[in-house]
Amino acid sequence: MSSSNVPAPPRAVDASYQHAPRMKRKRSHRPEPPRKKSKTAISQNQGGSCASPRVNHPVLKCYYKDVVTLRTYLCEFSKRLPRRTRDAISEVGGSGQSEDDLSKLLDSTLVASNILSNHPQFQDDRSHDLAIFSQQQPQSTLGQGSVNDASLQLEVVDFAIWLLFRRCKGSSRSYHLLCQGYERPSGAGKGLSMVAAPSIPGIVCQYANRSVEEVTSPVWCQLLSFLGCGGDLVMVDLLVDCALFVPASDQNGLQQLSGVPLSQLSALRISSNGTANNDKANDKISRQQSTTNIKSSRDWSSIRFVRSRMFYAKQTQNASRTARLGLRHIHVLNRFSDIKSEDHTIHVMKYIFPRQFGLHNVFTSNVDSRETAQAFKDYTLREQEIAYARRRAEAALPTHLKSRVKPHLKLPKRLRDSTVELVRNLRINHQKCRYVELLRHHCRAQVPDHTKGKFDPTAFATSHARVSAFCRTVFERVFPTEFWGSGSDGENNLRTITRNIDRFIRLRRGESLTLHNVLQDLQIGNILWLQPAKCSGKMSQSDFQKRKELLAELVYYVFDSFIIPLIRSNFHVTESNVHRNRLFYFRHDVWRSLTEPTIAELKSTTFEEMKPAQARKVLSERAFGHSAIRLLPKATGFRPIANLRRRMLVWQKGKKVLGRSINSILTPTFKVLDYEKVTAKVLRTLL
Secondary structure, three states, X not given: OOHHHOOOOOOOOOHHHHOXXXXXXXXXXXXXXXXXXXXXXXXXXXXXXXXXXXXXXXXXXXXXXXXXXXXXXXXXXXXXXXXXXXXXXXXXXXXXXXXXXXXXXXXXXXXXXXXXXXXXXXXXXXXXXXXXXXXXXXXXOOOOOOOOOHHHHHHHHHHHHHHHHHHOOOOOOOOOHHHOOEEOOOOOOOOOOOEEOOOOOOOEEOOOOHHHHHHOOHHHHHHHHHHOOOHHHHHHHHHHHOEEEEEOOOOOOEXXXXXXXXXXXXXXXEOOOOOEEOHHHHHHXXXXXXXXXXOOOOOHHHOEOOHHHHEXXXXXXXOOOOEOOOOOOOOHHXXXXXXXXXXXXXXXXXXXXXXXXXXXXXXXXXXXXXXXXXXXXXXXXXXXXXXXHHHHHHHOOOHHHOOOOOHHHOOXXXXXXXXXXXXXXXXXXXXXXXXHHHHHHHOOOOOOOHHHOOOOHHHHOEOHHHHXXXXXXXXXXXXXXXXXXXXXXXXXXXXXXXXHHHHHHHOOOOOOOEHHHHHOOOOOOOOHHHOOOOOOOOOOHHHHHHHHHHHHHHHHHHHHHHHHHHHHXXXXXXXXXXXXXXXXXXXXXXXXXXXXXXXXXXXXXXOOOOOHHHXXXXXXXXXXXXXXXXXXEOOOOEEEEEXXXXXXXXXXXXXXXXXXXXXXXXXXXXXXXXXXXXXXXXXXXXX
């Protein structure tokens, strides 16, 4: 055996050493240096202590995750202030100092927010917004580190208001308290009740805002001066991203000074782990969303056909100045009439199935209140939206594929083959359908005799049964029966649709029909075009939901984009002064012969004709716009009615949007006059 494998003998150890206790090493006792305070630590013995940063307010805690005093916000949550300024703020009103207005402001003002813990990401874009504001207001000194004076606080508030309106792209107004009394100019901009705000570009002022007057008071200007360099951006963060509450004048409650009103917020939801969530309130406070799509599909029971769109329609005239009957020339079936063109067929399919092509639809899209006053958008013309989607798809293609691929001709998988053929047959049936002859057959015209004196105009209206027969006949001739299925289920589905068309026409004014009312009795098992290409026979849950989605789009198109335009282009639908909410259907040629004498009398006795150039000049000098006159049938004759609630289309930033109605412009003046009237009446009773 090798020597290297022999273990070494054990080392001899003294027994006394083994059992002797170990001696501790001596250390020199030096005084420990004082520990450094944290950046946000504040002494307990100082005035304005921040020992308990959160305020447990019984009401505010139901709407906000974080509620702190203004002093705590500036000392602990404002990342823009240097440490020296934070220490100075914590010492305001401390021991040995008199309690001034600034100290009261710091301790009595509450700052509430849902984003204090995690600073909002969009604050990084504040410099970009400030650069845009400075370009529009060259005299502004915000963000330049200038001396903070009273005038700078005014610029801070103006920039905050401008930024809030810039975020609010979905509508012309903002819910924020600082924005009350301000709005975007929707008319010509020279109304009596609107004064341009020279320091806020693109914003006009209607009345004084008490919150703005409060945050520009001397004590707030003193606070801005105390914050020093960079305090202007801190003040902008405070006004824009948080809600401010100050003690009420009677000291028994709180008054909200800034932020979205509590009435517009939803209460916090307590999750399973005990934390509070309030996504809706957080969105309203941090950034008012202007997204196109909502998160989930609307319920069918909430989708109501906009019947008011077929009321009070004006007739269209042909070259011989007679009433043009049938579908209007701007309808998609008339504009794209080339039957052999596959491009035209796909274009029509985008009107019928907009959700499948990613276009605006009633199921998943929000409605812009600046574009329509109705609950849902009018989809008569989609050309601008389709053209934009086409340019966007072409721009996303690689360069070597742009000359070979046509993205606008791409079809979703569930709309290929049989669906394309059905839509092509629909277009063929439309061209073959003789709308005018069917109208004359089902709805015969009764010409009034004006020489016999006064008469009841409603006697010349077409009955609901005849209008329903005309619409149902046109529908059955244009839409292929394969759309509704085969066999007995297909026949039942067709009867269900025609029965609901008759119900839709017989409804009174103010009554509505939902998409759920039509779809609830339809059977989709034998509708072949809804089936996928590889159908295994058994329907899965996802396949069932997709079939319902496609059928819902088709049914909505039938009522909203076919039946309503068909009625609107052939009938003048109105109520009467005698029968209240009952609707009367007058053929356009009959309505014209009925109303011509009344219109001629109004022109000669009540109204004065103006030249177009003179009318445009008058409208450009005021914000009232103009209203339209419609005639309401009476027992004998007609009554002229001017609709002052109607919002007129105006040009804004190169786009047509809905402006303010005449009633909304005159409402403040009416309130003032009504108040003076009531006050004078009370004084007379007292005297």
